[in-house]
Amino acid sequence: MACVVACVLAHALAESESAPPARRQRSGGETRRGAGGGERPLRCGGCAASFEPHAWLALPLVAVLAGEAIASHVIKWPLGVRIEIRRCLRCGRSMARTTEP
Numbered sequence: 001m002a003c004v005v006a007c008v009l010a011h012a013l014a015e016s017e018s019a020p021p022a023r024r025q026r027s028g029g030e031t032r033r034g035a036g037g038g039e040r041p042l043r044c045g046g047c048a049a050s051f052e053p054h055a056w057l058a059l060p061l062v063a064v065l066a067g068e069a070i071a072s073h074v075i076k077w078p079l080g081v082r083i084e085i086r087r088c089l090r091c092g093r094s095m096a097r098t099t100e101p
Contacts, residue, residue: 046093059086062094 041050051059065083080101085094 042095042097044088044091044093044095046088047091049088049090056086056097059089059095061085062087 041052042056043050062085065085070077070081070083078100082099083096084099085096087093088095
Protein backbone atom coordinates (compact mmCIF):
# COMPACT_ATOMS: atom_id res chain seq x y z
CA MET A 1 0.00 0.00 0.00
CA ALA A 2 2.96 2.34 0.64
CA CYS A 3 3.97 2.11 -3.04
CA VAL A 4 0.43 2.98 -4.12
CA VAL A 5 0.37 5.99 -1.78
CA ALA A 6 3.75 7.14 -3.12
CA CYS A 7 2.55 6.95 -6.74
CA VAL A 8 -0.67 8.83 -6.01
CA LEU A 9 1.23 11.44 -4.02
CA ALA A 10 3.78 11.99 -6.76
CA HIS A 11 0.98 12.76 -9.19
CA ALA A 12 -0.92 15.01 -6.77
CA LEU A 13 2.18 16.86 -5.62
CA ALA A 14 3.25 17.57 -9.18
CA GLU A 15 -0.05 19.39 -9.62
CA SER A 16 -0.08 21.14 -6.23
CA GLU A 17 3.59 22.20 -6.00
CA SER A 18 3.17 24.69 -8.83
CA ALA A 19 0.42 26.54 -6.98
CA PRO A 20 0.98 28.49 -3.76
CA PRO A 21 -0.30 26.68 -0.68
CA ALA A 22 -3.92 27.52 -0.02
CA ARG A 23 -5.47 27.69 3.39
CA ARG A 24 -8.26 25.17 3.62
CA GLN A 25 -10.49 24.03 6.39
CA ARG A 26 -8.67 21.57 8.60
CA SER A 27 -10.08 18.12 8.85
CA GLY A 28 -9.94 15.58 11.63
CA GLY A 29 -8.80 12.06 11.11
CA GLU A 30 -7.45 8.98 12.67
CA THR A 31 -4.05 9.18 14.27
CA ARG A 32 -1.11 7.30 12.87
CA ARG A 33 -0.36 4.31 15.06
CA GLY A 34 2.84 2.43 15.60
CA ALA A 35 3.49 -1.06 16.90
CA GLY A 36 1.47 -1.61 20.03
CA GLY A 37 -1.32 0.77 18.98
CA GLY A 38 0.23 3.94 20.46
CA GLU A 39 0.36 7.21 18.58
CA ARG A 40 3.71 8.00 17.00
CA PRO A 41 5.21 11.19 15.58
CA LEU A 42 5.18 11.93 11.86
CA ARG A 43 8.57 12.80 10.35
CA CYS A 44 9.30 15.06 7.38
CA GLY A 45 11.32 13.29 4.70
CA GLY A 46 13.07 16.54 3.75
CA CYS A 47 14.39 17.93 7.03
CA ALA A 48 13.51 15.15 9.53
CA ALA A 49 11.33 17.49 11.60
CA SER A 50 9.06 15.45 13.85
CA PHE A 51 5.41 16.30 14.52
CA GLU A 52 3.23 14.69 17.17
CA PRO A 53 -0.13 13.49 15.82
CA HIS A 54 -2.03 16.41 17.39
CA ALA A 55 0.40 18.87 15.74
CA TRP A 56 -0.28 17.31 12.31
CA LEU A 57 -3.69 19.00 12.21
CA ALA A 58 -2.06 22.41 12.75
CA LEU A 59 0.18 22.06 9.67
CA PRO A 60 -1.00 23.92 6.54
CA LEU A 61 -3.24 21.67 4.46
CA VAL A 62 -2.07 21.35 0.85
CA ALA A 63 -4.62 18.84 -0.45
CA VAL A 64 -6.87 15.92 0.47
CA LEU A 65 -7.04 13.08 -2.01
CA ALA A 66 -10.14 10.92 -1.87
CA GLY A 67 -12.44 8.89 -4.05
CA GLU A 68 -11.79 9.34 -7.77
CA ALA A 69 -8.50 11.20 -7.24
CA ILE A 70 -7.08 8.00 -5.79
CA ALA A 71 -9.16 5.39 -7.61
CA SER A 72 -7.92 6.57 -11.01
CA HIS A 73 -4.37 5.54 -10.00
CA VAL A 74 -4.93 2.23 -8.22
CA ILE A 75 -6.82 -0.98 -8.85
CA LYS A 76 -8.29 -1.30 -5.38
CA TRP A 77 -8.46 1.32 -2.62
CA PRO A 78 -10.25 0.92 0.74
CA LEU A 79 -13.57 2.76 0.85
CA GLY A 80 -13.38 6.04 2.73
CA VAL A 81 -9.58 6.09 3.15
CA ARG A 82 -8.15 9.50 2.22
CA ILE A 83 -4.65 10.90 1.82
CA GLU A 84 -3.94 14.21 3.57
CA ILE A 85 -1.03 16.27 2.28
CA ARG A 86 0.31 18.94 4.63
CA ARG A 87 3.27 21.33 4.47
CA CYS A 88 6.23 21.01 6.87
CA LEU A 89 6.65 24.11 9.03
CA ARG A 90 10.44 23.84 9.00
CA CYS A 91 11.34 23.26 5.33
CA GLY A 92 8.05 23.69 3.44
CA ARG A 93 8.09 20.25 1.80
CA SER A 94 4.89 18.27 1.50
CA MET A 95 4.19 15.33 3.81
CA ALA A 96 1.33 12.87 3.52
CA ARG A 97 -0.51 10.28 5.53
CA THR A 98 -3.63 8.20 5.07
CA THR A 99 -6.67 8.82 7.22
CA GLU A 100 -9.65 6.56 7.76
CA PRO A 101 -13.28 7.55 8.27
